[in-house]
Amino acid sequence: MRYLSFLSTFIFATRVVAFPAYASLAGLSERELNAIIPTLGAREPAPPPGPLPDTSAKLVNDAAHPWKPLRPGDIRGPCPGLNTLASHGYLPRNGVATPAQIITATMEGASQSVIPDSSFVPDVHMLY
Known part of the structure; x- marks a missing residue:
């Protein structure tokens, strides 16, 4: 023991x-x-966002979401997936995001179009 x-x-x-x-x-x-x-x-969290209108396959590394390096003061955590979403602009590039932003970013950037899968991500990161 x-x-x-x-x-x-x-x-x-x-x-x-x-x-x-x-x-x-x-x-x-x-x-x-x-x-x-x-x-x-x-505080009572905002309700999770609804499903995306377009759930078809899409190019993730597109001109609207270029990779940018960290700036001084930007925050990154232990999750490489969330770090990638922030570096590509799906999440705020400073690294500070709400659970609703994380859900939307995982649906858009990681092609997790099923809400229970993407809503699991912020719940798990509360444990870190």
Whole structure:
């Protein structure tokens, strides 16, 4: 049991070291957390977007979505698919997107035309 506890702590610690932006509340004392958490307001998310009107095959690397390199201040996470969508302009190029934008981008850029498949992506990325 001790080994499992150490292993799980090590696994989560390496993720925090690899992606420090995801450790925003890590390392805070209980008193600091108790002061901060009530100020974090919960919001009702917008409903997911509907299906695209055109679900036929399309060229993804087109003139409307050229690849552009990162600019200073742009954010990228651990998902290569979402990073590609942001670099091609399907998502905001700064890397900050809403769940609805992520769903629409995966339907347009990754040809995931079935909403349950594309709506799974933002749900999974909430776990990172």
